Structure formats: structure tokens, C-alpha cells
Amino acid sequence: MMRAFEYVRATDTARAVEMVTADPNTSYLAGGTTQLDLMKDGVLAPERLVDITHLPLRGVTGGRGALRVGALTTMEELAADTTVVERIPFVRDALLLGASTQLRNMATIAGNLLQRTRCRYFRDPAVAACNKRERGSGCAAMTGTARMHAILGTSPHCIALHASDVAVPLVALDAILRVQGRDGARGVPLTRFYLTPGDTPDVENLLRHGELITAVEIPLPALGTRSGYLKVRDRVSYEFALTSAAAALLIEDGIIVEARVGLGGVGTVPWRAREAEEILIGAPATMEVFRQSAERALEGARTISGTAFKVELAKRTLVRILRTVSGVVA
Amino acid sequence: MTGAAARPPRAAAPYEVDLALRVNGITRRLRVDTRVTLLDALRDVLGMTGTKKGCDQGACGACTVLLDGRRVVSCLVLAAACEGRDVTTIEGLAHDDGTPHPVQQAFIRHDGFQCGYCTPGQIMSAVSLLAEGRGGSDAEIREFMSGNLCRCGAYPNIVAAIREVAKAGDDDAGV
Numbered sequence: 020m021m022r023a024f025e026y027v028r029a030t031d032t033a034r035a036v037e038m039v040t041a042d043p044n045t046s047y048l049a050g051g052t053t054q055l056d057l058m059k060d061g062v063l064a065p066e067r068l069v070d071i072t073h074l075p076l077r078g079v080t081g082g083r084g085a086l087r088v089g090a091l092t093t094m095e096e097l098a099a100d101t102t103v104v105e106r107i108p109f110v111r112d113a114l115l116l117g118a119s120t121q122l123r124n125m126a127t128i129a130g131n132l133l134q135r136t137r138c139r140y141f142r143d144p145a146v147a148a149c150n151k152r153e154r155g156s157g158c159a160a161m162t163g164t165a166r167m168h169a170i171l172g173t174s175p176h177c178i179a180l181h182a183s184d185v186a187v188p189l190v191a192l193d194a195i196l197r198v199q200g201r202d203g204a205r206g207v208p209l210t211r212f213y214l215t216p217g218d219t220p221d222v223e224n225l226l227r228h229g230e231l232i233t234a235v236e237i238p239l240p241a242l243g244t245r246s247g248y249l250k251v252r253d254r255v256s257y258e259f260a261l262t263s264a265a266a267a268l269l270i271e272d273g274i275i276v277e278a279r280v281g282l283g284g285v286g287t288v289p290w291r292a293r294e295a296e297e298i299l300i301g302a303p304a305t306m307e308v309f310r311q312s313a314e315r316a317l318e319g320a321r322t323i324s325g326t327a328f329k330v331e332l333a334k335r336t337l338v339r340i341l342r343t344v345s346g347v348v349a
Numbered sequence: 350m351t352g353a354a355a356r357p358p359r360a361a362a363p364y365e366v367d368l369a370l371r372v373n374g375i376t377r378r379l380r381v382d383t384r385v386t387l388l389d390a391l392r393d394v395l396g397m398t399g400t401k402k403g404c405d406q407g408a409c410g411a412c413t414v415l416l417d418g419r420r421v422v423s424c425l426v427l428a429a430a431c432e433g434r435d436v437t438t439i440e441g442l443a444h445d446d447g448t449p450h451p452v453q454q455a456f457i458r459h460d461g462f463q464c465g466y467c468t469p470g471q472i473m474s475a476v477s478l479l480a481e482g483r484g485g486s487d488a489e490i491r492e493f494m495s496g497n498l499c500r501c502g503a504y505p506n507i508v509a510a511i512r513e514v515a516k517a518g519d520d521d522a523g524v
Contacts (some may be wrong), residue, residue, distance in 0.1 A: 023364045026383040026429040048430070055386070055425045056406050068383075070430050095419075119496020120481070121474070122407060124419040125426070256495035 021058050025067040032074050032199060032233065039069055040201045040229025047071050047231065049091060050126040052118075053134045061144045062135075062152065076233050079103070086237045090129035090197075094185070095120065097128055106239050109188045109246035109265050113283075116250045117184040119257050129232040132186055132196070132209070133224070136179035137167060137259055150176045151220040158220075165325040167259060170333075172287040173321050177220030179287060181213065186289035188248060188265040189237065191281035197234040200227065206236075213288035241277060244269045249340040250283070251332060260284035262333040264340045268304070275299045275308075275345075282316065285333050292316040295337065309341040310334075366429040372397070373441025381428045388412045390428035391438060399439040399469050403498075410497035413470040413477075414438050415524060420477035422496075437524050439469035442476065451522045452476050455510035463501035471497045475511045479522050484515025 026048075029035035039045045044066040048054055057063040077091040079100045086102055097103060098114040118126065126134075140146045140159040148157030160168055160178050169180040186209070194209040212224050226232070240246070246267035252258040263283035269276045278299035282290040295316035302308045313334035320330045341347075361367050361380060369378045372395065379394050388405075391397045391414070403411030405424045412423040415437035423436075442450035452475050455461070462468045474497045478484060483493040490511050491504075499507065514522050 021384045024383055025363050026366055026427065028430075028432070048427070051427065051430070052407055052425050055427065059406060068427075070427075072430065119410065120477070120493055121410060121413055121420050121422045121496045122425075124416075125421050256492050 021061075022064040022066070024065055026070065027067060028070045029074055032071075032076070032231070035069050035071055035074065036199055036201055036229055036231050038067075039231070042067065043228060045069060049130045050093070052122050052126045053130065057135060057142070060142055062142055071231070083239075085239060087197075088128055088235045088237060090232045090234055091127045094118070094123035094126050094128065094131060097185075098123070102239070106244075107188065107192065107237065107246060107267075109248040109267060110185060110192075110237070112248040113184040113188050113250075113263075113265060116248065128185070128235055129196075131183055132189070132212075132232070132235070133226075134181075134183055135223075137182045138179040139167075141179055151179055151216070151223075154219060154221050161323060165323060167261075168323075168326050169285060169287040170320040170322050170326050170329050171282070171285050171290050171317075172215040174216045174218070174220070174287075176218060177216035177287065178323070178326075179216070179220065180284065181286060181288050182259045182284075183289060184248070184250065184260065184263060184283055187263060187281040187283040188246070188267070189235070189281075190289045190291045191265050191267060191279040192237055192240065193279075194238070195236040196232050197236065198226065198230050199233045200230045204233070209235075209289075210291050215287050240267050240279065241269055244277060245344050246279075247340050247344040249336055249343070251336050262329055262336045264333070264337040266337070266340045266344050268299070268341070268344050270304050270345060273303050275302055275304050280312070280316070280337070282333060282337065285317075285320070285329055292337070294318065299341075304345040304347050306338070306342065306347060309338045309345075309347070312341070313337040368429060368432040370428075370431045370434050370436060372436045373438060379428075383427065383429050385428045386424050387414070387416075387426040387428050387431055387436065388423035390431075391423065391436070394428075397438055397440055401466055401469055403467070403470075408498075409467070409470075410474060411467050411470040413473040413497065415473060415477060418480075418524070420474055437473075439473060442472070442524065450476065451514050451517070452479070452510070455514045456507070459506045459510040459513065460503075461507040461510040462499075462503050467497060467499045467501075471499065471507055475507075475514075476522070476524060478511065479515055480524070484511055487512060490515070 046065040048068040076089040148159040168178045250263040265281040267279040280292040295312035298312040401411040403409035407425040
């Protein structure tokens with residue numbers, strides 16, 4: 020049973036930020052698909068929820084150099100945006116390969132980026148050992164059954180996966196979060212927003228309590244850039260990724276001029292594969308180059324028995340999407 | 350009449366909320382604990398048990414309803430957040446004369462269920478899928494119905510039912 024809480028509907032952004040900032044036991048409520056789920060599980064127990072869904076933070080604007088996506092824009096709404104479909108189709112693909120239509124009609128883009136890990140030990144308060152729930156309590160995943168866990172960005176204290184699909188192309192595109200705090204607004208690059216667990220798995224990102232994401236800015240890649248998102252999973256639909264890869268390539272005369280690569284299903288944070296990009300940029304678009312980039316991307320992988328298969332799978336996932344996006348045959 | 354009737358209504362406690370929402374076109378006023386989901390409000394407060402509770406954690410789709418015309422899982426929506434909103438449930442699909450909705454008729458024709466527990470959610474989801482224009486092929490139907498689980502495994506007949514309505518392009522297949 021959920022702990023009793025007070026429900027407040029916010030009508031003003033500054034007021035909402037003030038209310039949450041002032042009280043550590045007050046949380047925002049947007050789409051609710053993670054928040055209410057974890058409240059039912061007893062992982063989260065706020066004393067007050069501030070419903071922000073009526074704030075004017077919804078819709079997609081811009082379209083020349085960058086898109087500005089209001090924080091409350093739903094996954095389905097963003098996936099249907101014309102500019103997204105035409106200019107960054109791998110964002111659309113990542114959105115539509117996540118969750119179900121019902122959940123995508125509810126979940127907001129900011130909520131998606133802030134979703135909590137699916138680690139089953141984190142989500143089960145009956146398991147005592149979880150450094151993400153309680154720092155210093157241990158990590159049950161390390162010694163337990165762990166398949167849906169991370170192999171990049173891990174620490175001895177936590178291997179929980181960040182399971183967002185859409186965050187993968189968004190880190191590849193250098194998206195920027197617009198964040199409103201009590202004392203002003205700031206922009207935070209998504210690639211720096213997420214924090215790998217280290218000694219503090221309970222601290223997951225740069226948001227301070229009460230700060231509110233108001234928009235996500237997505238810089239658009241050069242015209243002619245082609246992109247794709249490949250998601251590999253245990254069943255064909257409505258499942259989290261075992262591995263996934265997002266790639267955007269600009270190829271001129273057979274040479275890769277621009278490359279942006281992200282990996283999903285493998286990182287404690289949505290993973291920007293800069294080492295892979297370094298191999299790709301300036302190189303000819305060939306299978307050999309793709310394989311080299313995949314080798315580099317997974318060099319830092321650390322596995323346990325349940326996740327060992329992910330290294331090879333992630334490499335193949337990346338090579339496959341690079342091949343698909345580039346159109347390289349054989 | 351007793352004296353109690355003359356008393357002003359009790360003010361809502363901090364953990365309660367008064368709200369008015371439209372369910373199948375009819376405005377309903379209720380006072381609920383803030384923890385009550387839309388699903389529980391429909392079933393336990395309003396007595397509308399057509400909407401089913403399966404997993405209660407957003408995974409199975411049995412509780413699918415339309416909220417302002419879009420399909421959602423009602424187990425992860427707070428009733429308190431539904432003030433002023435439009436909810437359509439399985440009870441609201443039939444025509445005024447009682448004729449079942451074309452999707453309901455197709456499910457019967459194709460035997461799109463066994464135990465029937467997931468069926469209201471399947472049908473609400475299917476009606477929405479058709480409105481979204483996603484009934485173009487069996488593969489598309491399967492992909493965009495994947496949020497509705499059927500433990501009996503009636504999937505082939507569910508797909509057949511939806512395909513038939515999609516192909517017919519029935520003007521009555523909306524809500």
C-alpha cells in the first residue's frame with residue numbers, strides 16, 4: 020500500500036519549483052509511469068505530489084538548427100513530429116520501439132530521460148542490498164541473477180542499467196536540457212547530465228532537488244545525415260533492450276564525414292560511444308572500419324557471468340546499424 | 350429526513366480530493382483518497398467493472414481506457430489527476446441502441462478471446478489503434494497491440510478481428 024500523500028495541481032511553473040524545492044519529501048508528478056509504479060512498489064514514498072501536467076511545457080517548436088521539445092511532450096507526440104521524422108528518424112524509431120502505445124501516450128520526454136533503472140533488486144525493497152536505494156548497503160545484482168544489467172560505466176558498487184531508448188540517440192545528438200531552479204535557469208548537456216555510479220549510485224544526475232526540466236533542445240545534424248536505431252531484445256516488442264545502437268552518419272564520396280554513435284542496454288548511463296566515432300570520422304565506410312569502431316566502443320566493458328554475452332552482442336548490434344545506415348554491402 | 354442531511358458536506362481531508370470527470374459522456378463527481386488510481390475509481394467507486402485489473406503496474410494492458418481520446422493504462426493514472434478529463438471505457442463503446450461497437454462485433458465473430466479477462470483492454474486498445482491509423486498490416490497490428498497481453502494466447506484471432514475492421518474502413522469504428 021502506498022503511503023498517504025497530498026496531491027497538488029500546479030498552475031504556475033515558478034510556484035511548482037518553489038514548492039518542490041522547499042520540501043525534500045515533495046516530488047513532481049508528470050506522466051506517472053515510473054513515479055506511481057515505484058510508489059506502489061514502496062521504493063518511492065513522497066508526502067506530497069505536485070502535478071505539473073497542466074503547466075505550459077508541451078509541444079515541439081523550432082526546426083531550423085535545433086528543435087525545442089517541451090518537457091511534457093509525450094513520447095507519442097514527439098515520435099509524430101514532422102521534423103523528427105524527416106531529420107532525425109532514429110529518434111522516432113527509438114521512441115516507438117520503447118514501451119507500449121499506452122505508456123507512450125502517458126510518458127513525457129523529460130520523464131523518460133529521468134526514468135529509474137529496471138534493476139529488479141532496486142525495485143524490490145525486500146532486497147536489502149542496493150547501494151542505489153541506500154548507499155553502503157551492498158549490491159545484490161553483483162552476486163545474483165543479472166541479465167538486464169550494465170557492462171559500461173559500472174563500478175564495484177552498482178551495475179544498474181539506464182534503460183531509456185530515446186536517451187541513446189539524444190546523447191549522440193548532444194541534446195541539451197533546459198532546467199528551471201528556484202534561483203534561475205540553466206542548460207545542461209545530456210552527455211554530462213547523467214552520472215556513472217562510482218561510490219554514490221544513489222546520485223544519478225546533476226539535477227538538484229526541486230529543479231525542473233522545462234525543455235529538451237535537440238540540435239539537428241547536417242542535411243544529408245542518415246540515422247538508424249537498432250534494438251535487440253528477448254522478444255520482438257514491448258521489452259527493454261539487451262543491447263541497442265543509435266548511429267547518425269554523413270558520408271561523402273564513401274568517406275564518413277560526421278559520425279554520432281550511442282549505445283543502449285549496456286551503460287549505467289545512456290552511452291555516447293566517442294571512441295567509436297573517432298575511428299569512424301575520416302575513414303572509409305567499410306565493414307572493416309565498422310568492426311574496428313565496435314571493438315573500440317566496448318573496450319572498457321566489465322561483465323559478470325550473466326552479462327558476459329553482451330560484449331559481443333553490443334559489437335554486432337553497432338556493426339549492423341552502421342551497415343544499415345551507410346548502405347554498405349558485405 | 351434526518352438532521353444529517355442538512356449538514357454542510359464534510360470538507361475534504363488533506364489526503365482526499367474532490368473531482369469531477371466525464372466517464373462515457375456523463376459527468377461524475379467523486380471524493381477519493383489521493384492514492385486511488387483511475388482504475389480503482391472506475392471499478393470500486395463508480396462500480397464500472399468492465400475495466401479489468403491485471404498486473405496493476407502498467408505491464409499488461411488489461412486496464413486500458415481512453416483518456417481525452419488516447420489509450421492509457423488506468424492503473425498508473427491517479428484519479429485525482431483526472432479532474433475535468435474525458436474517460437471512455439468498454440461500457441461506453443456500444444451505440445446508443447445497444448448495438449456493439451464494430452470492434453466488439455469483430456472480436457465475437459473471430460473468437461478473439463478465451464477467458465475474456467484481457468478482452469476489454471484489448472478492445473479499447475484496438476479501437477485506439479484504428480484511430481491512430483496503425484491497422485495497415487498484421488505486423489503493424491501486432492507491434493502496436495503489444496502492450497496488451499493475453500495469457501490464453503488468443504493473439505491470432507485478436508489480430509484477425511482487428512484486421513477485418515481495419516480493412517472494412519468502418520466509419521463507425523471510432524468512439
